Amino acid sequence: MKRKIMILLLSFFMCLITAGCWDSHELTEMALATGLAIDKEGDEYTVTAQVLNPGEIAGAQMTNRLSVSTYSTTGKTIFEAVRRLTQTTPRKLYLSHLRIIIFGEELAEEGIGRAIDFVSRDHEMRTDFTLSIAKGMRAEDVLKILTPLEKVPANKVFSSLEMSQDAWAPTKVVHVDELIDSLTSPSKQAVLNGLYVQGDIEIGSTLDNVERVNSPTLIKIDHIGVFRHDQLIGWLDEEQSKGFNYITNNVSNTVGSVACDKPGRIVIEVINTNTELKGKTENGSPKMVVHVTSEVNIGEVLCPIDIMKKKNISDVEKKVEKKMKDIMYASIDKAKELNSDIFGFGEVLKRQVPKQWKNWEQNWDEEFTNLNVDVKADVKIRRTGTISESFLNKMEKNKKKDE
Amino acid sequence: MAKILRRTRKKKKKKIVENISSDYNQPIKQTIEENKTFVNAELGNSFDIVIREFKLGKKNPIKAAVMYTDGLADKDLVHNYVLETLMIDVREAELNQQIANSQDLYNRIKEFSLTGAELTEITTMKAIFNHLLSGDTIVLLDGFTNGFGVGSRGWQDRGVQEPSSEQVVRGPKDAFTETIRTNTALIRRRIKDTNLWFDTQKIGKRTKTDIAVAYIKGVASDDIVSEVKERLQKIDIDSILESGYIEELIQDETYTPFPLMYHTERPDAICAGLLEGRVAILVDGTPFVLLVPALFIDFFQSSEDYYQRSDISSLLRLLRFFAFFLAMITPSAYIALTTFHQEMIPTPLLISIAAQREGVPFPALVEALMMEATFEILREAGIRMPRAVGSAISIVGTLILGQSAVEAGIVSPAMVIVVSLTAISSFVLPHYNIAISVRMIRFCFMILAAIFGLYGIILGLIIMVLHLASLRSFGIPYLSPMAPMGIKDQKDALIRLPLWMQSRRPTYLNKQDKIRANTKEPKPTRQ
Structure with missing residues (x-):
C-alpha cells in the first residue's frame, strides 16, 4: 500500500517536473532587445539588434559602460539572422519589449513585405512597437546612436515619434497591424515615418555624444515615406506630411502660422481637429470631399493687428482655412504624382458608394491620379491668449515717436 | 488525497483504560479511619490533600472529617462555612443524643449547619475524588456511608485581562481567562436571556476537563447543537488541555489547510456568534473559546466591524480580502512574471527588475523560497524567543537579512x-489561523508558478476554490453565503450594511427564529 502511494506521488511530481518549466527563462538569461534594424545586403538580410544593458540603466551602481549595445549579423531570412545573433550575444534575444523596427531605405525601396512576415508571426512580439524607415541611410546606423536624456535610444525614437505626432503633427506612428492592413488592402497604400541621423555617426556611437551639452549627433524624425504596395517610392515633406495627417484625421495638436495683411505673421495653435471624408459620384467618376473642422487658439501675434475686433478674427480664420486647404492640396498632389492612395480614399469610396466602386476598382491607380478632391476647412478661433493687444504695437509706436 | 491518507492510517483503536487500582465505584466506608486510609492510599499521600479530623457535638461527640485540596479550595470558605459551623455552631446548638445517633443528625447538618451555597450529597468513593480534585470540600461523618461535597472552588487565576491576539481600537477590552466559570460569567453578563443554555460535561479520562456547550435555545439550530454534542460524546481521550484538542477531535475535515472552527478569546465575538445562532464550546483551562459552524468569510471579519461605521467596515473587509490574495499570490506572481511572462511587465519596470536581478546567482524560485523561508524563520523566532532578546532578533532580521543580503547581491531588492x-x-487578516493557511498555501503557489507560470497560479486557484467549495463546517457549506449564494446574506458578508438594514439573522444558520431586529432607518422625529 505504502509503496503504491509512493509510486503515485512520485509519478505525480515527475509529471510536474517533466512537463513544466520548458518555456521558463530567467531574466538574467535574456537580452532585452528594444530596437531592431533590418537592412538588405545583396540577397541577404542584415539584422541589427539594440540590446539593453539593464544594470547601466537602472542599476544601483553605474559604471561607464554603455546602456545599450548593438549586435548585427546576416542571414537569408530575418528569423535565421535573429537566431544567428546568439553567436555574438551571450544571451538569447528577447523581442517582447521591442519599441521600434527600422528598415533601411534600400530595403524599403526593394520591398518590405518579406521582412514583415516574421514580425507579425513571431509570438514573442507584441504589436505595440512602431515601424520606420531610415531615410537615406542604413538602418543599423540609426540604432548605433547614443541619445541624451533617454538612456535607451530606441525608447527615445519611440517617444519622439509619439510626442511629435501628438504635438507637432507631421509625424505618423505606424504599428505593425496597421501596416499589414495597408499592405494588403487594394484601396489603400502604406506610409512609414522616416528618421535619419544628423551628424557624424562615429561620434554618435560613443559616449562622447552624450557627454556634451549639445550632442553633435542626433536622431531626427522627419518626412513620411510613401509606399506603393510594399515598396518605398517617395517622401512627403513636412508640409505635405502635415496635410496627410489632416486628411487622415491624425492631428491632435499642432502649430502653424499665416501671414498678416500688414507685414508680420500670426501664429495659431490647433487644439482640436476632426476630418470627415465623403465619397461621391459625379458624372460617373469618383469625387472625394474632405471636410476639416478645427478649433484653434491664437498663440503669437507678430504683426500690428487688433485681435479684439471680430472682423480681424474672422479674417484670420479665413486665412488659416486657406492655409490648411493649401497644405492638404499639396499633400494630395504629391500623392497623385507618386500615384499612391495613402489616404485610403479608395476605402472610403468602397464603403460609401460600393456599387460604383466596382467600376473603378480595377484601375483605381488611374482613377486616383485624376480624382477630383474637394477640400473644405472650417476653422474656429476659440481663445486669443492671456493678453489682448500685443505689447509689440505699443513698442512700435514708441519707436516711431523716438524717430 | 485525504482518502488515501485515511486508508493508510492504522485502524487499530486502543481503548483508554483508566488506571484504577481499586474499585472507585464502591460506597463510602463506615469509619473515618478507613476512608482516610483509602483516600491517602489512592492519592499516594500527596501533600496537597488536607484531611482534618474533629469531633462533632458536645455530649457523645461523633468523629467527623473534612477533606480538601490545598490550592484548589478557597481556605477562607472552608474555615468559615464548613469547619467553623461544624465545630462551633453545632456544638452550641445542643445536640440531642436521640437525634445524634439516627439519620436526623445527618439531615440537620445538611439543612442547618453547612452554610456553603453549593452542597451535594455523595455516596461513592469516585464522587469523593471528583469533588476533592475539583476543589470542593468533602465532609464525612463517622458511621455514615453518605457524605457532603461543599462547593469551595477558589484558586489563583489570571483575572480578566485585555485580549492578546485580537486587539481592537473600539470595543470591549476584556478577554476570556483560563477559568471556565469566569468565562461563562462573561457571556452571561452580556446575554441576559433565559434561553442561553450551558450544557456541561467532563471530557478526558484523566484531566476530567470541564467542557460547556453554550447556545441560545431557539436561535441555534437544533441540528447543529445535537451534532456538536454527539461529536463531543465520541471523544475518548485521556486529556484535554486546550480547546485545540477539541477542535482537532471534532472538526469536519482534518486534511485541509483551512480552519473549520473559529476560536477567539473575545467574549463579544462569542456572544455575537451565539446571537447569530452559532454554538460555542468553552473548555476549562484555556481562554480560547470555540465557535461553530465557522465559515470562510468569518475569518475576514473582526468584531470591530460592527462597532465602527458601516462604510469603513465594508472597505476594511474588502481590503482584507485583497490582502489575503496579496499574501497568497504575490511571490508566485513575481516568479511567474519574471520567468515566464516577461512580456507582461511594462518595459521600464522590466528593465529595473532585470537590473536588480543582474548578478543575483539564484533563479527567481530559489530566491523567493529562500527569502520566504527566512521570513518564516524570523517570524517563528519572534514568537518563541524570550522578550529580552527581541531587539537583537529584529536587528539581525532587518539589517543583516534585509539590507546586507541585497548589498551582497544574494537577493534582489524587488524580492525583498x-x-x-x-x-x-498576512498580518492584516484579523484571525491568526487563516493567516497560517495562507502561509502554507503560498509555498504551493510558488512551486506551481515556477513550473507552469501564470497557468500554474490559475490552476492552483481553481483547485483551491474547488477544495473550499467541498468543505463543510458542522453541515454548513464553508463558502456560504457565496456558494450556495444567499442574496439576503450579502448584507453582512463581503461588506457590512448598517445594522438597521440587517433585520434577519444569517439564513444559512437559522431556520427558526429568523428576525433579529425591526428598526427603521434612524431619522429625526421632529424637523
Missing part, C-alpha cells in the same frame, strides 16, 4: 519588497 508585502498582508 515582495516578501515584505506578503508578510504585511
